[in-house]
Amino acid sequence: MSAPTVRAPGALTPPSPRGVRAAVGRVLHTGVLASAAVLVTGYVVTFVREPATFGSQAVARAHLAARASFPHSFGAVLDGIGRGRGDAIIVAGVLMLILTPVAGLVTGAVAFARRGDWLFTAISATVLAVILGSFLLGSLAA
Amino acid sequence: MTLLEVSLVLFAASIAAGALGSVLGLGGGFVIVPVLTLGFHLDIRLAIGTSIVAVAATSAAGAASNVTESITNLRVATLLAMATTLGAVTGALMAGVFDARFLFALFGVVLGVSSLQMLRRRSIAVAEVPSLVSEQVVLSVGTAALPREARNVHLADRLSLHSAYWDETAGCEVPYTVVHTGLGLGLMYLAGTLSGLLGIGSGALKVPAMDLAMHLPMKVSTATSNLLIGLTAAASAVVYFARGDIDPLIVGPVALGVLLGATHGSKRLVGMRSDRLRTLFVVVIGVVAAQMLWKGLA
Numbered sequence: 001m002s003a004p005t006v007r008a009p010g011a012l013t014p015p016s017p018r019g020v021r022a023a024v025g026r027v028l029h030t031g032v033l034a035s036a037a038v039l040v041t042g043y044v045v046t047f048v049r050e051p052a053t054f055g056s057q058a059v060a061r062a063h064l065a066a067r068a069s070f071p072h073s074f075g076a077v078l079d080g081i082g083r084g085r086g087d088a089i090i091v092a093g094v095l096m097l098i099l100t101p102v103a104g105l106v107t108g109a110v111a112f113a114r115r116g117d118w119l120f121t122a123i124s125a126t127v128l129a130v131i132l133g134s135f136l137l138g139s140l141a142a
Numbered sequence: 143m144t145l146l147e148v149s150l151v152l153f154a155a156s157i158a159a160g161a162l163g164s165v166l167g168l169g170g171g172f173v174i175v176p177v178l179t180l181g182f183h184l185d186i187r188l189a190i191g192t193s194i195v196a197v198a199a200t201s202a203a204g205a206a207s208n209v210t211e212s213i214t215n216l217r218v219a220t221l222l223a224m225a226t227t228l229g230a231v232t233g234a235l236m237a238g239v240f241d242a243r244f245l246f247a248l249f250g251v252v253l254g255v256s257s258l259q260m261l262r263r264r265s266i267a268v269a270e271v272p273s274l275v276s277e278q279v280v281l282s283v284g285t286a287a288l289p290r291e292a293r294n295v296h297l298a299d300r301l302s303l304h305s306a307y308w309d310e311t312a313g314c315e316v317p318y319t320v321v322h323t324g325l326g327l328g329l330m331y332l333a334g335t336l337s338g339l340l341g342i343g344s345g346a347l348k349v350p351a352m353d354l355a356m357h358l359p360m361k362v363s364t365a366t367s368n369l370l371i372g373l374t375a376a377a378s379a380v381v382y383f384a385r386g387d388i389d390p391l392i393v394g395p396v397a398l399g400v401l402l403g404a405t406h407g408s409k410r411l412v413g414m415r416s417d418r419l420r421t422l423f424v425v426v427i428g429v430v431a432a433q434m435l436w437k438g439l440a
Contacts, residue, residue, distance in 0.1 A: 018212075020216060021209055021210070021212055021214075021216060022210070024209050024216065025206060025207075025209040025210035028202055028205050028206035028209060029206045029210070031202055031206075032202050032203050032206050032401060032405070035202075035397075035401075036398065036401050039394055039397055039398050040398070042390070042394065043394060043398075046391075053145060053391070054144060054145045054146040054149070055144050055145075055146065056144060056145070057143060057144055059144075059145055060143055060144055060145040060147075060148050063145065063148075063389055063391055063392055064148070064182055064183060064184050064185070064188075064392075065185055066184075066185035066187060066188050066389070068389060068391070070386075070389055070390050070391070071390075072383060072384065072385070072386040072388065073384065087390040087391065088390075090390035090391070090393070090394045091383075091388065091390045093394075093397070094195055094383075094388060094390065094393055094394075094397055095383070097195065097198050097199055097202055097397055097401075098195065098198045098375070098376050098379045098380070098383075099376065100198070100201075100202040100372070101198065101201050101202055101205065101369065101372030101373050101375075101376055102373065102376050104205065104209070104369070104372075105220070105223070105373060108216060108220060119301070120217060120220060123220050123221055123224055124220050126224050127220065127223045127224050127227055127373065130224070130227040130228055130231060130377070131227055131373065131376055131377045133231065134227070134230065134231050134234065134377040134378065134380075134381075135377070135380045137231070137234070137381075138234075138377075138378065138380050138381030138384060139380065139381070139384050
């Protein structure tokens with residue numbers, strides 16, 4: 001291949017070809033739709049199984065004062081889904097939402113690698129490593 | 143108040159936060175946190191946990207349409223994400239080293255100064271082309287007239303960061319040259335550090351950094367910020383989840399509302415006039431600056 005080309009100022013060089021953008025866009029769209037569907041399902045399940053939750057002022061007060069109990073570990077979420085608990089399904093939807101931009105990043109990394117753009121593959125991988133590192137640091141600290 | 147009423151109010155407020163946040167490249171925490179703490183006296187830990195999820199929702203829904211419509215500069219987003227996530231980790235590790243009130247006050251001052259600078263950049267564009275086809279055409283032509291050395295474009299050349307986007311209001315494709323990439327990376331690192339230290343998204347700092355330092359067009363800056371804030375938020379959201387700060391019955395309506403608002407808002411970004419977007423941004427970060435100064439000085 002030739003040496004890096006020098007471009008004229010403001011030259012039209014699409015930063016990421018249509019394919020990369022389309023792939024990342026598709027993953028983000030899918031993530032948004034899937035997590036919205038899971039969130040709504042969680043709500044419907046909670047409504048059907050525990051209708052009293054929504055009509056009680058005491059329940060609202062407990063939630064606002066951070067005195068309510070709800071799943072906050074991956075194990076508890078999976079366990080709750082198994083038991084058909086609405087709040088666990090909602091948390092799963094929230095986690096899917098949080099991971100959606102990260103899934104976009106992974107898709108970008110794969111697309112850059114396919115094009116042989118190793119510099120940007122490495123940059124994407126570094127970002128991913130930093131995010132995974134802080135996941136681990138955070139889970140240990142909590 | 144019952145939980146049903148609380149959920150409905152939160153859902154409505156979140157639609158507004160998502161719409162505004164996605165257009166401006168901000169997470170919407172500046173709307174969500176006051177509604178939760180002042181309106182519902184929600185425990186502050188849960189308010190921050192909820193706000194982080196709102197940032198993730200704005201980012202996912204906003205970036206989904208921005209990326210598809212090619213406003214987001216993916217290469218710039220990926221590169222800057224490296225600086226901002228490293229900064230977020232640095233900030234999280236340094237938590238407690240600095241006085242939070244001092245940092246909030248500092249954040250407020252920095253935002254205030256940035257908003258004034260961004261307002262100045264608008265008047266340059268308006269003065270040169272009264273008809274204002276698109277401020278970005280003027281700004282990018284103005285930049286291109288300078289010698290290449292003066293514009294620090296070499297790093298951006300090497301990384302192929304320059305690009306173009308289709309501007310609906312201008313009715314043409316607007317090419318742009320990215321300048322001062324090194325400075326942009328430095329500012330993103332600082333923005334990430336501040337967000338890690340204070341537990342806030344920092345779209346309000348990221349957009350001015352891309353606009354003022356790197357001369358990205360306004361729409362590209364807010365769209366690229368939409369993707370960046372989600373990556374920064376993901377890094378800390380898991381911590382809040384493990385700590386038990388993410389209450390599903392509070393976060394649920396917020397997440398759904400923000401998704402709806404951000405999907406609608408980000409689709410309107412293409413059709414917005416850049417100068418109006420800039421004015422709206424300056425007004426909103428003026429409000430955020432005041433919130434931060436109040437937190438620091440009160």
